[in-house]
Amino acid sequence: MPEPIDFHFDFSSPYGYVAAHLIEPLAQRHIRSVTWRPTLLGPAMKVSGNQPLADQPLKGQYMRHDVPRLCRRHGIPFAWPEPFPIATVAPARAVYWLWDRDPDQAVAYAKAAYRAYFADGRAIGDTDVALAVAAEQGLDAEALAAALQDQAVKDRTKAAVEASIKLGVFGSPFFFVDEEPFWGVDRLPLMDEWLARGGW
Amino acid sequence: MPEPIDFHFDFSSPYGYVAAHLIEPLAQRHIRSVTWRPTLLGPAMKVSGNQPLADQPLKGQYMRHDVPRLCRRHGIPFAWPEPFPIATVAPARAVYWLWDRDPDQAVAYAKAAYRAYFADGRAIGDTDVALAVAAEQGLDAEALAAALQDQAVKDRTKAAVEASIKLGVFGSPFFFVDEEPFWGVDRLPLMDEWLARGGW
Numbered sequence: 001m002p003e004p005i006d007f008h009f010d011f012s013s014p015y016g017y018v019a020a021h022l023i024e025p026l027a028q029r030h031i032r033s034v035t036w037r038p039t040l041l042g043p044a045m046k047v048s049g050n051q052p053l054a055d056q057p058l059k060g061q062y063m064r065h066d067v068p069r070l071c072r073r074h075g076i077p078f079a080w081p082e083p084f085p086i087a088t089v090a091p092a093r094a095v096y097w098l099w100d101r102d103p104d105q106a107v108a109y110a111k112a113a114y115r116a117y118f119a120d121g122r123a124i125g126d127t128d129v130a131l132a133v134a135a136e137q138g139l140d141a142e143a144l145a146a147a148l149q150d151q152a153v154k155d156r157t158k159a160a161v162e163a164s165i166k167l168g169v170f171g172s173p174f175f176f177v178d179e180e181p182f183w184g185v186d187r188l189p190l191m192d193e194w195l196a197r198g199g200w
Numbered sequence: 201m202p203e204p205i206d207f208h209f210d211f212s213s214p215y216g217y218v219a220a221h222l223i224e225p226l227a228q229r230h231i232r233s234v235t236w237r238p239t240l241l242g243p244a245m246k247v248s249g250n251q252p253l254a255d256q257p258l259k260g261q262y263m264r265h266d267v268p269r270l271c272r273r274h275g276i277p278f279a280w281p282e283p284f285p286i287a288t289v290a291p292a293r294a295v296y297w298l299w300d301r302d303p304d305q306a307v308a309y310a311k312a313a314y315r316a317y318f319a320d321g322r323a324i325g326d327t328d329v330a331l332a333v334a335a336e337q338g339l340d341a342e343a344l345a346a347a348l349q350d351q352a353v354k355d356r357t358k359a360a361v362e363a364s365i366k367l368g369v370f371g372s373p374f375f376f377v378d379e380e381p382f383w384g385v386d387r388l389p390l391m392d393e394w395l396a397r398g399g400w
Contacts (some may be wrong), residue, residue, distance in 0.1 A: 048259055058248040059248055066381075185383065187386060190386075
């Protein structure tokens, strides 16, 4: 079996949201699975010196135009949430906790959380909202509530974020095919080719 | 006649170099011409707060891997120049001066200057090198040498850079189709679609 594609994303990243809609069909074409790895761009930005896109003059303005255009192109529901960006440690922890129990549930939850934020404007960084999304997915919200307070889950998430920075992840989405890095939803066509050709 | 595609680029931008190889076939498919608009990212970065990619931890490291990979994919000759990045006002001025006389010559010169830097490692920011490239293209290097010192050419270039910032250009390459902005060489497939469908 070929290695899974690693999909690093921040729940506050609109380009990660778009990628969450596109990565699975792409991976399936190459008989690859996808490992969903929520990360937190805040700590990565401390290393990289980047700032949130929304705060950047010119670039932030472009992004505000670009994201809805990209979503219209792909038929992905989208409305700018307020506030934006947000801290996303709660849904990230939820995904890691779920992943260790049932990766399919973790992926379904990740998609639901992304949709809650970028389509429905719900503040998924708030623990209550992160739990409500889980309950709507038929997950055990009580067990998840306990998990979000569990030091082991906190440590697991922190270690995952640190590992992603160590791998060079400075933005979202960020993919690895075997050890080859691809940054940005725009790079999916190139990654598709890389997978088809086995590199070049 | 449809409007030309505006192609903003910095001569020190490797992604602009790649785009310089790809933009014309794309434009021709849509019966569009291309207006080549060299700009200087330094002043844009003062507005946007961006830094040169090469200086950014993680992101700079990714770029050093990504650019050669992209060039291999497209069969574009490439070798990292030293120093990198460089100030590129000399070739920018040359292009604007040539453009006002003969756009085809300006484009041929722009391509030659890009190749001199990113394939042959020649420091095109130095006036002598910028002039040597012109001479190799059969251009009147003596007239160009005078033009590079001409206040009118300096002002023309400065005005072009300021106009690009006013349009929101914060990176290279940056394109406008009619008034629609597209940033990055990765966005050429999307721009291609936009041109084919007339937007969405």
